[in-house]
Amino acid sequence: MSSLLVSLPLEPATNATEWAYALTAGGSTLADHGKARAALLPAPRGTGAEVVAVVPVQALSWHRVDLPRGVAPGTPRLRAALEGLLEEQLLDDTEAVHLALQPGARAGEPAWVAICDRAWLRNALQLLDAAGRPVSRIVPEFAPEGPLSLVATGDEEQPQVVASSSEGVLTLPLTAATLPLLPALPADAARFAEPAVAAIAEQLLPQPWTLQQAPQRWVQSAGSRWDLAQFDFASSTRARALKKLATGWSELLRAPAWRPARWAAVALLVLNVLGLNAWAWKERASLDGKREAVRATLRETFPQVKVIVDAPVQMEREVAALRQQTGMASARDIDALLGALASALPASRTPNTIEYGGGQLRATGIVLTPEEFRGVASHLKALGYAAASEGGVLVLNAEDVR
Numbered sequence: 482m483s484s485l486l487v488s489l490p491l492e493p494a495t496n497a498t499e500w501a502y503a504l505t506a507g508g509s510t511l512a513d514h515g516k517a518r519a520a521l522l523p524a525p526r527g528t529g530a531e532v533v534a535v536v537p538v539q540a541l542s543w544h545r546v547d548l549p550r551g552v553a554p555g556t557p558r559l560r561a562a563l564e565g566l567l568e569e570q571l572l573d574d575t576e577a578v579h580l581a582l583q584p585g586a587r588a589g590e591p592a593w594v595a596i597c598d599r600a601w602l603r604n605a606l607q608l609l610d611a612a613g614r615p616v617s618r619i620v621p622e623f624a625p626e627g628p629l630s631l632v633a634t635g636d637e638e639q640p641q642v643v644a645s646s647s648e649g650v651l652t653l654p655l656t657a658a659t660l661p662l663l664p665a666l667p668a669d670a671a672r673f674a675e676p677a678v679a680a681i682a683e684q685l686l687p688q689p690w691t692l693q694q695a696p697q698r699w700v701q702s703a704g705s706r707w708d709l710a711q712f713d714f715a716s717s718t719r720a721r722a723l724k725k726l727a728t729g730w731s732e733l734l735r736a737p738a739w740r741p742a743r744w745a746a747v748a749l750l751v752l753n754v755l756g757l758n759a760w761a762w763k764e765r766a767s768l769d770g771k772r773e774a775v776r777a778t779l780r781e782t783f784p785q786v787k788v789i790v791d792a793p794v795q796m797e798r799e800v801a802a803l804r805q806q807t808g809m810a811s812a813r814d815i816d817a818l819l820g821a822l823a824s825a826l827p828a829s830r831t832p833n834t835i836e837y838g839g840g841q842l843r844a845t846g847i848v849l850t851p852e853e854f855r856g857v858a859s860h861l862k863a864l865g866y867a868a869a870s871e872g873g874v875l876v877l878n879a880e881d882v883r
Contacts, residue, residue, distance in 0.1 A: 483525040485532045485614065486699045489605045491539055503696035509704065514696035519612035531617040534606065535699045536709060538623045538643055542596045543650050544570055550589040554582055560712050563594060581709040593625045595709055619709035620702050623650045629664060632698065633674035633682040640678040655681055812865060812879040813840035822877055825860040827853060841878040
């Protein structure tokens with residue numbers, strides 16, 4: 482995958498604006514950089530490709546606040562709470578600025594808040610979106626995190642130095658007059674300088690400086706945990722992500738490079754359908770074979786049955802008729818039902834009346850408690866009978882007995 486990192490211009494962007502950009506390979510290695518109009522910016526390629534907007538250090542101000550208890554990140558009251566905390570520190574109206582809270586901030590603890598001009602940021606993002614480069618993330622060029630480091634930027638006419646650490650971000654002109662304002666640097670502090678101002682930095686601070694181009698720094702910024710796409714910019718970021726996903730699906734369905742994958746997916750789908758059909762045919766054949774075996778048994782056992790509609794039911798009827806002809810007892814006979822009922826009822830419980838018909842016995846006048854009825858039903862079930870209570874009538878049948 483690749484990522485397109487676009488540095489937002491400090492002046493309000495227009496269609497004629499040339500955007501400084503960096504293109505990465507694998508998301509972490511600088512592959513190309515330069516300047517181009519929005520419509521001519523290179524498009525990132527590959528799965529997970531994204532466009533990241535980098536906000537210059539001059540466009541951001543940083544403020545530290547103590548988040549009130551009960552106001553956690555993601556809650557609807559967070560924006561209003563931050564506006565209340567920062568109202569006295571801001572020169573502009575709170576409605577004119579965009580706020581972004583430090584990642585991992587917790588209620589009741591200090592946290593950093595990044596602030597920039599809302600209209601400026603929205604205008605830049607809309608221009609990139611219109612040019613087909615929708616932004617997925619917004620990151621600061623420098624953020625208050627990590628150990629103290631110095632970075633010399635700019636050009637010979639306007640050199641600057643940026644000191645950043647978890648204690649804040651400080652931007653100063655790179656001159657002898659401003660050096661005393663820099664924080665005390667430990668001996669192992671990292672020092673980077675852009676080629677255009679490296680000589681000035683070494684002259685004013687005669688210590689080893691590592692050359693670093695601005696695009697290389699943007700790659701490091703893109704790896705930060707910070708994402709300024711919060712509050713009203715978060716919803717637009719989700720919309721851009723959905724649009725990007727739709728574009729990815731469109732590419733997957735139409736791009737020639739994905740043709741082998743599409744054919745493989747179709748082949749896999751066809752094989753699955755054929756496999757399911759073959760399995761269903763095998764199961765159907767097995768079921769038909771079992772049904773034919775039951776019909777054959779019925780024809781061999783009872784040759785007088787000429788038309789077979791439901792073999793199990795017809796076989797049961799023939800067996801019952803044969804039992805009646807031979808005088809054999811059946812579990813549905815009244816004497817079998819009475820015997821089972823007598824063995825299950827408590828000695829003090831006798832029915833008032835008994836009705837028998839269709840293999841079912843109905844006994845009235847038997848008053849049983851719920852616990853007694855459960856015991857009777859359990860006993861009858863063990864004998865192969867089903868018992869039910871219908872409005873004071875105990876119903877006993879042997880429908881499940883073959």
